[in-house]
Amino acid sequence: MGKKINLTIDGKKIQAMEGDKILWAALENDIYIPHLCAMKEQQQSPFAGCRLCFIEIEGKPRPVAACTEPALExxxxxxxSESIDRLVEAGFNLIMSNHHIDCKICAASGACELQKIAKERKIRLKPKKLVQLDRNLPKDHSKDCIIYDPNKCVLCGRCVTACRTEGTAVLGLAYRGFERMVTTFGDIPLGETDCSGCGSCANVCPAGALIETDN
Ligand code: FES
Structure with missing residues:
Protein backbone atom coordinates (compact mmCIF):
# COMPACT_ATOMS: atom_id res chain seq x y z
CA MET A 1 0.00 0.00 0.00
CA GLY A 2 1.24 3.51 -0.87
CA LYS A 3 1.96 6.22 1.69
CA LYS A 4 0.25 9.54 2.13
CA ILE A 5 2.03 12.55 0.72
CA ASN A 6 1.47 16.31 0.81
CA LEU A 7 1.16 18.52 -2.24
CA THR A 8 -0.23 21.90 -3.16
CA ILE A 9 -2.76 22.48 -5.92
CA ASP A 10 -3.81 26.04 -6.75
CA GLY A 11 -2.45 27.18 -3.38
CA LYS A 12 -4.47 24.56 -1.47
CA LYS A 13 -2.48 22.09 0.62
CA ILE A 14 -3.87 18.60 0.18
CA GLN A 15 -2.95 15.01 0.89
CA ALA A 16 -3.02 12.12 -1.57
CA MET A 17 -1.68 8.62 -1.83
CA GLU A 18 1.76 8.63 -3.40
CA GLY A 19 1.49 7.75 -7.08
CA ASP A 20 -2.21 8.51 -7.38
CA LYS A 21 -2.86 10.59 -10.47
CA ILE A 22 -3.09 14.30 -9.81
CA LEU A 23 -6.47 14.51 -11.55
CA TRP A 24 -8.14 12.33 -8.92
CA ALA A 25 -6.28 13.94 -6.02
CA ALA A 26 -7.54 17.33 -7.21
CA LEU A 27 -11.14 16.23 -7.80
CA GLU A 28 -11.29 14.55 -4.39
CA ASN A 29 -10.33 17.88 -2.88
CA ASP A 30 -12.93 19.91 -4.81
CA ILE A 31 -10.44 21.29 -7.31
CA TYR A 32 -11.96 20.92 -10.74
CA ILE A 33 -9.82 19.89 -13.72
CA PRO A 34 -11.64 19.32 -17.04
CA HIS A 35 -11.48 15.70 -18.15
CA LEU A 36 -13.37 13.46 -20.53
CA CYS A 37 -11.43 10.28 -21.17
CA ALA A 38 -10.08 9.50 -17.70
CA MET A 39 -11.68 6.79 -15.56
CA LYS A 40 -10.60 6.43 -11.96
CA GLU A 41 -10.71 2.63 -12.10
CA GLN A 42 -8.21 2.78 -14.99
CA GLN A 43 -5.75 5.20 -13.44
CA GLN A 44 -2.80 2.82 -13.78
CA SER A 45 -3.23 2.77 -17.57
CA PRO A 46 -4.82 6.08 -18.57
CA PHE A 47 -5.91 6.57 -22.16
CA ALA A 48 -5.09 10.32 -22.13
CA GLY A 49 -6.79 11.01 -25.42
CA CYS A 50 -8.97 14.04 -24.78
CA ARG A 51 -6.11 16.40 -23.81
CA LEU A 52 -8.28 18.56 -21.60
CA CYS A 53 -6.72 17.92 -18.20
CA PHE A 54 -3.59 20.03 -18.63
CA ILE A 55 -1.85 21.35 -15.53
CA GLU A 56 1.47 23.00 -14.74
CA ILE A 57 3.87 21.57 -12.18
CA GLU A 58 6.55 23.81 -10.72
CA GLY A 59 9.93 22.67 -12.04
CA LYS A 60 8.52 21.07 -15.20
CA PRO A 61 9.15 22.93 -18.44
CA ARG A 62 5.75 22.39 -20.05
CA PRO A 63 2.16 21.46 -19.19
CA VAL A 64 1.36 17.82 -18.48
CA ALA A 65 -1.83 15.76 -18.40
CA ALA A 66 -3.21 15.48 -14.84
CA CYS A 67 -4.67 12.05 -15.58
CA THR A 68 -1.22 10.57 -16.25
CA GLU A 69 0.92 12.51 -13.78
CA PRO A 70 1.52 10.81 -10.42
CA ALA A 71 1.25 12.85 -7.23
CA LEU A 72 4.58 13.15 -5.42
CA GLU A 73 5.63 14.63 -2.09
CA SER A 81 -2.73 29.96 -16.19
CA GLU A 82 -2.98 31.82 -19.45
CA SER A 83 -1.32 29.02 -21.41
CA ILE A 84 -3.26 26.21 -19.69
CA ASP A 85 -6.55 27.99 -20.31
CA ARG A 86 -5.63 28.47 -23.96
CA LEU A 87 -4.71 24.80 -24.39
CA VAL A 88 -7.89 23.59 -22.74
CA GLU A 89 -10.07 25.96 -24.73
CA ALA A 90 -8.44 24.92 -28.01
CA GLY A 91 -8.90 21.23 -27.22
CA PHE A 92 -12.48 21.74 -26.12
CA ASN A 93 -13.33 23.73 -29.26
CA LEU A 94 -11.96 20.96 -31.44
CA ILE A 95 -14.09 18.39 -29.66
CA MET A 96 -17.18 20.59 -29.85
CA SER A 97 -16.73 21.29 -33.55
CA ASN A 98 -17.45 17.61 -34.09
CA HIS A 99 -20.21 17.17 -31.50
CA HIS A 100 -23.85 17.49 -32.50
CA ILE A 101 -25.23 20.12 -30.11
CA ASP A 102 -28.91 19.78 -29.22
CA CYS A 103 -28.84 20.43 -25.47
CA LYS A 104 -32.51 21.50 -25.37
CA ILE A 105 -33.71 18.02 -26.26
CA CYS A 106 -30.69 15.93 -25.25
CA ALA A 107 -31.41 13.30 -22.58
CA ALA A 108 -27.98 13.95 -21.05
CA SER A 109 -28.55 17.67 -20.57
CA GLY A 110 -27.83 18.69 -17.01
CA ALA A 111 -25.54 15.70 -16.42
CA CYS A 112 -23.36 16.33 -19.47
CA GLU A 113 -19.61 16.70 -18.90
CA LEU A 114 -19.34 19.03 -21.90
CA GLN A 115 -21.80 21.46 -20.33
CA LYS A 116 -19.85 21.23 -17.07
CA ILE A 117 -16.52 22.01 -18.71
CA ALA A 118 -18.05 24.91 -20.66
CA LYS A 119 -19.54 26.33 -17.48
CA GLU A 120 -16.46 25.86 -15.29
CA ARG A 121 -14.07 27.31 -17.86
CA LYS A 122 -16.49 29.85 -19.32
CA ILE A 123 -16.10 28.48 -22.85
CA ARG A 124 -18.90 28.59 -25.41
CA LEU A 125 -20.36 25.16 -26.20
CA LYS A 126 -20.52 26.09 -29.85
CA PRO A 127 -17.06 27.19 -31.02
CA LYS A 128 -17.04 30.61 -32.59
CA LYS A 129 -14.08 30.27 -34.91
CA LEU A 130 -14.41 26.67 -36.07
CA VAL A 131 -16.76 25.28 -38.67
CA GLN A 132 -19.24 22.76 -37.27
CA LEU A 133 -18.44 19.38 -38.80
CA ASP A 134 -21.70 17.46 -38.66
CA ARG A 135 -21.32 13.91 -39.91
CA ASN A 136 -25.03 13.09 -39.93
CA LEU A 137 -24.47 9.47 -39.03
CA PRO A 138 -27.58 7.38 -38.35
CA LYS A 139 -28.59 6.78 -34.73
CA ASP A 140 -28.60 3.16 -33.59
CA HIS A 141 -31.97 2.25 -32.01
CA SER A 142 -31.56 -1.46 -32.62
CA LYS A 143 -31.06 -2.35 -28.95
CA ASP A 144 -34.20 -1.76 -26.94
CA CYS A 145 -32.43 -0.47 -23.83
CA ILE A 146 -29.71 1.72 -25.40
CA ILE A 147 -29.68 4.45 -28.02
CA TYR A 148 -26.35 5.28 -29.63
CA ASP A 149 -25.93 8.59 -31.43
CA PRO A 150 -22.42 8.64 -32.98
CA ASN A 151 -22.83 12.31 -33.85
CA LYS A 152 -22.49 13.14 -30.16
CA CYS A 153 -19.53 10.85 -29.47
CA VAL A 154 -16.39 12.67 -28.30
CA LEU A 155 -14.14 9.62 -28.79
CA CYS A 156 -13.13 9.55 -25.14
CA GLY A 157 -13.09 5.74 -25.20
CA ARG A 158 -14.78 5.36 -21.80
CA CYS A 159 -17.58 3.19 -23.22
CA VAL A 160 -15.08 0.89 -24.92
CA THR A 161 -13.26 0.35 -21.62
CA ALA A 162 -16.50 -0.13 -19.69
CA CYS A 163 -17.83 -2.58 -22.27
CA ARG A 164 -14.59 -4.57 -22.07
CA THR A 165 -14.46 -4.69 -18.29
CA GLU A 166 -18.16 -4.91 -17.38
CA GLY A 167 -19.97 -5.87 -20.57
CA THR A 168 -19.49 -8.23 -23.46
CA ALA A 169 -16.74 -6.29 -25.29
CA VAL A 170 -18.78 -5.45 -28.35
CA LEU A 171 -17.62 -1.82 -28.64
CA GLY A 172 -14.34 -0.63 -30.10
CA LEU A 173 -12.74 2.39 -31.77
CA ALA A 174 -12.48 2.03 -35.54
CA TYR A 175 -11.29 4.00 -38.59
CA ARG A 176 -8.88 6.93 -38.65
CA GLY A 177 -8.91 10.71 -38.70
CA PHE A 178 -12.28 12.35 -39.25
CA GLU A 179 -13.88 8.92 -39.80
CA ARG A 180 -12.82 7.66 -36.37
CA MET A 181 -15.73 6.39 -34.35
CA VAL A 182 -16.92 4.04 -31.64
CA THR A 183 -18.65 1.14 -33.27
CA THR A 184 -19.16 -2.61 -33.12
CA PHE A 185 -17.06 -5.27 -34.79
CA GLY A 186 -18.12 -5.25 -38.44
CA ASP A 187 -20.03 -2.01 -37.87
CA ILE A 188 -23.26 -3.87 -37.27
CA PRO A 189 -26.12 -2.47 -35.16
CA LEU A 190 -25.85 -3.05 -31.39
CA GLY A 191 -29.00 -5.15 -31.46
CA GLU A 192 -27.29 -7.68 -33.71
CA THR A 193 -24.26 -8.09 -31.43
CA ASP A 194 -23.77 -10.01 -28.18
CA CYS A 195 -24.44 -6.80 -26.23
CA SER A 196 -25.95 -7.85 -22.91
CA GLY A 197 -27.60 -4.47 -22.40
CA CYS A 198 -25.80 -3.97 -19.08
CA GLY A 199 -25.75 -0.20 -19.63
CA SER A 200 -22.15 0.23 -18.42
CA CYS A 201 -21.33 2.14 -21.64
CA ALA A 202 -24.18 4.61 -21.13
CA ASN A 203 -23.23 5.02 -17.45
CA VAL A 204 -19.80 6.35 -18.35
CA CYS A 205 -20.60 8.29 -21.54
CA PRO A 206 -19.84 11.94 -20.75
CA ALA A 207 -21.64 13.43 -23.74
CA GLY A 208 -25.05 11.84 -24.29
CA ALA A 209 -23.90 9.66 -27.18
CA LEU A 210 -25.00 6.48 -25.39
CA ILE A 211 -28.25 6.76 -23.50
CA GLU A 212 -30.10 4.10 -21.57
CA THR A 213 -33.82 3.97 -22.24
CA ASP A 214 -36.57 2.90 -19.84
CA ASN A 215 -36.73 -0.56 -21.42
S1 FES B 1 -8.62 13.30 -18.94
FE1 FES B 1 -6.50 13.51 -19.21
S2 FES B 1 -6.24 13.43 -21.33
FE2 FES B 1 -8.38 13.07 -21.06
Whole structure:
Protein backbone atom coordinates (compact mmCIF):
# COMPACT_ATOMS: atom_id res chain seq x y z
CA MET A 1 0.00 0.00 0.00
CA GLY A 2 1.24 3.51 -0.87
CA LYS A 3 1.96 6.22 1.69
CA LYS A 4 0.25 9.54 2.13
CA ILE A 5 2.03 12.55 0.72
CA ASN A 6 1.47 16.31 0.81
CA LEU A 7 1.16 18.52 -2.24
CA THR A 8 -0.23 21.90 -3.16
CA ILE A 9 -2.76 22.48 -5.92
CA ASP A 10 -3.81 26.04 -6.75
CA GLY A 11 -2.45 27.18 -3.38
CA LYS A 12 -4.47 24.56 -1.47
CA LYS A 13 -2.48 22.09 0.62
CA ILE A 14 -3.87 18.60 0.18
CA GLN A 15 -2.95 15.01 0.89
CA ALA A 16 -3.02 12.12 -1.57
CA MET A 17 -1.68 8.62 -1.83
CA GLU A 18 1.76 8.63 -3.40
CA GLY A 19 1.49 7.75 -7.08
CA ASP A 20 -2.21 8.51 -7.38
CA LYS A 21 -2.86 10.59 -10.47
CA ILE A 22 -3.09 14.30 -9.81
CA LEU A 23 -6.47 14.51 -11.55
CA TRP A 24 -8.14 12.33 -8.92
CA ALA A 25 -6.28 13.94 -6.02
CA ALA A 26 -7.54 17.33 -7.21
CA LEU A 27 -11.14 16.23 -7.80
CA GLU A 28 -11.29 14.55 -4.39
CA ASN A 29 -10.33 17.88 -2.88
CA ASP A 30 -12.93 19.91 -4.81
CA ILE A 31 -10.44 21.29 -7.31
CA TYR A 32 -11.96 20.92 -10.74
CA ILE A 33 -9.82 19.89 -13.72
CA PRO A 34 -11.64 19.32 -17.04
CA HIS A 35 -11.48 15.70 -18.15
CA LEU A 36 -13.37 13.46 -20.53
CA CYS A 37 -11.43 10.28 -21.17
CA ALA A 38 -10.08 9.50 -17.70
CA MET A 39 -11.68 6.79 -15.56
CA LYS A 40 -10.60 6.43 -11.96
CA GLU A 41 -10.71 2.63 -12.10
CA GLN A 42 -8.21 2.78 -14.99
CA GLN A 43 -5.75 5.20 -13.44
CA GLN A 44 -2.80 2.82 -13.78
CA SER A 45 -3.23 2.77 -17.57
CA PRO A 46 -4.82 6.08 -18.57
CA PHE A 47 -5.91 6.57 -22.16
CA ALA A 48 -5.09 10.32 -22.13
CA GLY A 49 -6.79 11.01 -25.42
CA CYS A 50 -8.97 14.04 -24.78
CA ARG A 51 -6.11 16.40 -23.81
CA LEU A 52 -8.28 18.56 -21.60
CA CYS A 53 -6.72 17.92 -18.20
CA PHE A 54 -3.59 20.03 -18.63
CA ILE A 55 -1.85 21.35 -15.53
CA GLU A 56 1.47 23.00 -14.74
CA ILE A 57 3.87 21.57 -12.18
CA GLU A 58 6.55 23.81 -10.72
CA GLY A 59 9.93 22.67 -12.04
CA LYS A 60 8.52 21.07 -15.20
CA PRO A 61 9.15 22.93 -18.44
CA ARG A 62 5.75 22.39 -20.05
CA PRO A 63 2.16 21.46 -19.19
CA VAL A 64 1.36 17.82 -18.48
CA ALA A 65 -1.83 15.76 -18.40
CA ALA A 66 -3.21 15.48 -14.84
CA CYS A 67 -4.67 12.05 -15.58
CA THR A 68 -1.22 10.57 -16.25
CA GLU A 69 0.92 12.51 -13.78
CA PRO A 70 1.52 10.81 -10.42
CA ALA A 71 1.25 12.85 -7.23
CA LEU A 72 4.58 13.15 -5.42
CA GLU A 73 5.63 14.63 -2.09
CA UNK A 74 6.00 18.42 -2.11
CA UNK A 75 4.63 18.98 -5.63
CA UNK A 76 3.27 22.41 -6.45
CA UNK A 77 0.58 22.25 -9.13
CA UNK A 78 -1.39 24.93 -10.92
CA UNK A 79 -4.55 24.11 -12.84
CA UNK A 80 -5.02 27.59 -14.28
CA SER A 81 -2.73 29.96 -16.19
CA GLU A 82 -2.98 31.82 -19.45
CA SER A 83 -1.32 29.02 -21.41
CA ILE A 84 -3.26 26.21 -19.69
CA ASP A 85 -6.55 27.99 -20.31
CA ARG A 86 -5.63 28.47 -23.96
CA LEU A 87 -4.71 24.80 -24.39
CA VAL A 88 -7.89 23.59 -22.74
CA GLU A 89 -10.07 25.96 -24.73
CA ALA A 90 -8.44 24.92 -28.01
CA GLY A 91 -8.90 21.23 -27.22
CA PHE A 92 -12.48 21.74 -26.12
CA ASN A 93 -13.33 23.73 -29.26
CA LEU A 94 -11.96 20.96 -31.44
CA ILE A 95 -14.09 18.39 -29.66
CA MET A 96 -17.18 20.59 -29.85
CA SER A 97 -16.73 21.29 -33.55
CA ASN A 98 -17.45 17.61 -34.09
CA HIS A 99 -20.21 17.17 -31.50
CA HIS A 100 -23.85 17.49 -32.50
CA ILE A 101 -25.23 20.12 -30.11
CA ASP A 102 -28.91 19.78 -29.22
CA CYS A 103 -28.84 20.43 -25.47
CA LYS A 104 -32.51 21.50 -25.37
CA ILE A 105 -33.71 18.02 -26.26
CA CYS A 106 -30.69 15.93 -25.25
CA ALA A 107 -31.41 13.30 -22.58
CA ALA A 108 -27.98 13.95 -21.05
CA SER A 109 -28.55 17.67 -20.57
CA GLY A 110 -27.83 18.69 -17.01
CA ALA A 111 -25.54 15.70 -16.42
CA CYS A 112 -23.36 16.33 -19.47
CA GLU A 113 -19.61 16.70 -18.90
CA LEU A 114 -19.34 19.03 -21.90
CA GLN A 115 -21.80 21.46 -20.33
CA LYS A 116 -19.85 21.23 -17.07
CA ILE A 117 -16.52 22.01 -18.71
CA ALA A 118 -18.05 24.91 -20.66
CA LYS A 119 -19.54 26.33 -17.48
CA GLU A 120 -16.46 25.86 -15.29
CA ARG A 121 -14.07 27.31 -17.86
CA LYS A 122 -16.49 29.85 -19.32
CA ILE A 123 -16.10 28.48 -22.85
CA ARG A 124 -18.90 28.59 -25.41
CA LEU A 125 -20.36 25.16 -26.20
CA LYS A 126 -20.52 26.09 -29.85
CA PRO A 127 -17.06 27.19 -31.02
CA LYS A 128 -17.04 30.61 -32.59
CA LYS A 129 -14.08 30.27 -34.91
CA LEU A 130 -14.41 26.67 -36.07
CA VAL A 131 -16.76 25.28 -38.67
CA GLN A 132 -19.24 22.76 -37.27
CA LEU A 133 -18.44 19.38 -38.80
CA ASP A 134 -21.70 17.46 -38.66
CA ARG A 135 -21.32 13.91 -39.91
CA ASN A 136 -25.03 13.09 -39.93
CA LEU A 137 -24.47 9.47 -39.03
CA PRO A 138 -27.58 7.38 -38.35
CA LYS A 139 -28.59 6.78 -34.73
CA ASP A 140 -28.60 3.16 -33.59
CA HIS A 141 -31.97 2.25 -32.01
CA SER A 142 -31.56 -1.46 -32.62
CA LYS A 143 -31.06 -2.35 -28.95
CA ASP A 144 -34.20 -1.76 -26.94
CA CYS A 145 -32.43 -0.47 -23.83
CA ILE A 146 -29.71 1.72 -25.40
CA ILE A 147 -29.68 4.45 -28.02
CA TYR A 148 -26.35 5.28 -29.63
CA ASP A 149 -25.93 8.59 -31.43
CA PRO A 150 -22.42 8.64 -32.98
CA ASN A 151 -22.83 12.31 -33.85
CA LYS A 152 -22.49 13.14 -30.16
CA CYS A 153 -19.53 10.85 -29.47
CA VAL A 154 -16.39 12.67 -28.30
CA LEU A 155 -14.14 9.62 -28.79
CA CYS A 156 -13.13 9.55 -25.14
CA GLY A 157 -13.09 5.74 -25.20
CA ARG A 158 -14.78 5.36 -21.80
CA CYS A 159 -17.58 3.19 -23.22
CA VAL A 160 -15.08 0.89 -24.92
CA THR A 161 -13.26 0.35 -21.62
CA ALA A 162 -16.50 -0.13 -19.69
CA CYS A 163 -17.83 -2.58 -22.27
CA ARG A 164 -14.59 -4.57 -22.07
CA THR A 165 -14.46 -4.69 -18.29
CA GLU A 166 -18.16 -4.91 -17.38
CA GLY A 167 -19.97 -5.87 -20.57
CA THR A 168 -19.49 -8.23 -23.46
CA ALA A 169 -16.74 -6.29 -25.29
CA VAL A 170 -18.78 -5.45 -28.35
CA LEU A 171 -17.62 -1.82 -28.64
CA GLY A 172 -14.34 -0.63 -30.10
CA LEU A 173 -12.74 2.39 -31.77
CA ALA A 174 -12.48 2.03 -35.54
CA TYR A 175 -11.29 4.00 -38.59
CA ARG A 176 -8.88 6.93 -38.65
CA GLY A 177 -8.91 10.71 -38.70
CA PHE A 178 -12.28 12.35 -39.25
CA GLU A 179 -13.88 8.92 -39.80
CA ARG A 180 -12.82 7.66 -36.37
CA MET A 181 -15.73 6.39 -34.35
CA VAL A 182 -16.92 4.04 -31.64
CA THR A 183 -18.65 1.14 -33.27
CA THR A 184 -19.16 -2.61 -33.12
CA PHE A 185 -17.06 -5.27 -34.79
CA GLY A 186 -18.12 -5.25 -38.44
CA ASP A 187 -20.03 -2.01 -37.87
CA ILE A 188 -23.26 -3.87 -37.27
CA PRO A 189 -26.12 -2.47 -35.16
CA LEU A 190 -25.85 -3.05 -31.39
CA GLY A 191 -29.00 -5.15 -31.46
CA GLU A 192 -27.29 -7.68 -33.71
CA THR A 193 -24.26 -8.09 -31.43
CA ASP A 194 -23.77 -10.01 -28.18
CA CYS A 195 -24.44 -6.80 -26.23
CA SER A 196 -25.95 -7.85 -22.91
CA GLY A 197 -27.60 -4.47 -22.40
CA CYS A 198 -25.80 -3.97 -19.08
CA GLY A 199 -25.75 -0.20 -19.63
CA SER A 200 -22.15 0.23 -18.42
CA CYS A 201 -21.33 2.14 -21.64
CA ALA A 202 -24.18 4.61 -21.13
CA ASN A 203 -23.23 5.02 -17.45
CA VAL A 204 -19.80 6.35 -18.35
CA CYS A 205 -20.60 8.29 -21.54
CA PRO A 206 -19.84 11.94 -20.75
CA ALA A 207 -21.64 13.43 -23.74
CA GLY A 208 -25.05 11.84 -24.29
CA ALA A 209 -23.90 9.66 -27.18
CA LEU A 210 -25.00 6.48 -25.39
CA ILE A 211 -28.25 6.76 -23.50
CA GLU A 212 -30.10 4.10 -21.57
CA THR A 213 -33.82 3.97 -22.24
CA ASP A 214 -36.57 2.90 -19.84
CA ASN A 215 -36.73 -0.56 -21.42
S1 FES B 1 -8.62 13.30 -18.94
FE1 FES B 1 -6.50 13.51 -19.21
S2 FES B 1 -6.24 13.43 -21.33
FE2 FES B 1 -8.38 13.07 -21.06
Missing amino acids: GMVVNTR
